[in-house]
Amino acid sequence: MRITTTLVKVLEVFLVDPAAERYGLDIMHATGCPSGTIYPILIRLQSAGWLQSHWEEIDPVLVGRPARRWYRLTPHGVQSARVELAAYRQRRAPRRGAVKPRPTWES
Numbered sequence: 001m002r003i004t005t006t007l008v009k010v011l012e013v014f015l016v017d018p019a020a021e022r023y024g025l026d027i028m029h030a031t032g033c034p035s036g037t038i039y040p041i042l043i044r045l046q047s048a049g050w051l052q053s054h055w056e057e058i059d060p061v062l063v064g065r066p067a068r069r070w071y072r073l074t075p076h077g078v079q080s081a082r083v084e085l086a087a088y089r090q091r092r093a094p095r096r097g098a099v100k101p102r103p104t105w106e107s
Helices: 003-018 024-031 035-049 075-092
Strands: 051-055 069-073
Touching: 003 024, 003 035, 003 069, 003 075, 024 035, 024 069, 035 069, 051 075, 069 075
Parallel strands: none
Antiparallel strands: 051 069
């Protein structure tokens, strides 16, 4: 699976409490990403077996809102997310002894 910055944000939301169920709007608020970005990622994660989902069983009229689709990491998803996030962070970490380039405006 290709690990993008947005995917990292989504996985981090789930890993705050791996057993917790989350719904799309909750994930959108936590990541700051729009629905057109979040839902394709959720579908991809579900297709890969990292997430499971279900519709909540409510009466939308009685509750005053539509039913939510809840997502939760699978055991495989928890393990895979942790491995992939660790690898992502390692790739993004500055190398020891590396010199940071100075911005051009400082020259």
